[in-house]
Amino acid sequence: MSHTVATAEFEGPLALLLELVERQKLEVTDISIAAITTGYLQHVRTLDSQSPEQLSEFLQLGARLLYVKSLALLPKEAGQEQAEELHQLNLELEEYRRYQQAARELGRLSSRSSWQRQAVSRLEPHELPLPDISLARLAEAFQIAIRRAEPTRPQGILRAHISQESIMKSLRRRLSHGAFELHALLDGAKDRLEIVVTFLAVLELIKLAELRVVQSGQFGAITMEPAHG
């Protein structure tokens, strides 16, 4: 099976996942999750890393797929969670698919348009009352507008807040099963960027006092555990 899909086609991870699922004519089930995860990660590897924000969004879904896939390797009680995760993933994918379909329909409407009247009706100039505003208010309004406009410039690297948020989400899920080791968290990481985003998520959880990091002596294994347990 070929995974050479033009990258630019996919504006987001869900679009890519949907394409892979539809190509295999499968639902995301425990049987297909392994194949789909492999296909997905193979594709993500070909992504242009020039756009770290975009990449991190692809990686977070990759991390989620790996997590769901890994649940199959864990003892029985994880089975229930895997079923739930898969169900959730299917729901999200199905919702996304419907809107993608709707977007295509909308695109088809683009050949037709309506326009409002271009001419502006107004009273004769001598009938126009003038507004009661001062120059000071005008100057103030301008300064407020300009100040507001400044911070809307494109943001720096790695401000993809939702990617971090959702890695935090999956960390929380893991924490709910108890402690785990750092290397287990990073083993699935495919490159520096994913590691960076994961560390950011860990730091955030520490800050929120949801997670504690414990090291059993110098060079010992680093363990993550729930801070409130």
Next chain:
Amino acid sequence: MANSSTINVLEALLFVANEPLTAGRLAQLTEQDLAEVEPALMQLEAKLANSGLQLVCHNGEYRLVTAPAATEAVRRYLQAETRSDLSKPALETLAIIAYRGPLTRTRLDDIRGVASDTMLRNLLARGLITEQGTATEPGKPTLYAVSHTFLNHFGLASLKELPPLEETV
């Protein structure tokens, strides 16, 4: 049956208005009861059904625009570029806001699986969406909805004319 002169005055007002007008405002301007203006607006809409104009109703606001059947000629007049300029992600975002809106950025991000802030800023600047109040949840996040400009862009008279969303399987 509304008075035909009321219908005509409504048509004239909507012609000169520099903004979409609510039925309430139209009632004020025509010095009629709202109970008269609302059916009159429906009759105006029906009357315009086979004409070069179309009455758009969105969010309780009315506006007169050209009929979609005249798209080609009007485009020629305005020398407007063909509207192939909405990207796939932009259409996807608009579709979600049109069917699901008003909704928050977080909800939008969840559905799309990507951060939508740049896209939202872009669509706001193009006037295709507007901020429509805030959600009641903590932090009172801004709600986004599609605008009159959105309807015009696709020649729709109201959101009811959107193709139906596929049923969930």
Next chain:
Amino acid sequence: MANSSTINVLEALLFVANEPLTAGRLAQLTEQDLAEVEPALMQLEAKLANSGLQLVCHNGEYRLVTAPAATEAVRRYLQAETRSDLSKPALETLAIIAYRGPLTRTRLDDIRGVASDTMLRNLLARGLITEQGTATEPGKPTLYAVSHTFLNHFGLASLKELPPLEETV
């Protein structure tokens, strides 16, 4: 009998146009022969006879205007629009045009982060701004600047006399 779709397209063109149009220009825009457009214009005039709009022809140029019966209500609308206080967004738009103008709508949208279409129409209707030529960039977009009325109202000889701004923080 002219095709009803031709009549409708003519109506849409005359509605949208911001200048009177000759039959020749309308023929070009509808891609019809002048021999078809002229009777269609007459039929449009007849069709509009009992409506809020009317077709007027002056010096061989056609335009749509509101019907005389609606004059009262239309006046009420325009007066209310110009008498009411400037809204915050309108004031902001005016301020940006005063300090940064002449500028295009796109540039204005960029600064404000939202589409400024309605605000521009509102300020044009109030006579506070005017269209001042077109920019040299592709598409030759209209440039907006404050009007003489604006300068007179504030007693300014030129825009150089606007209050200086604090340094940007």
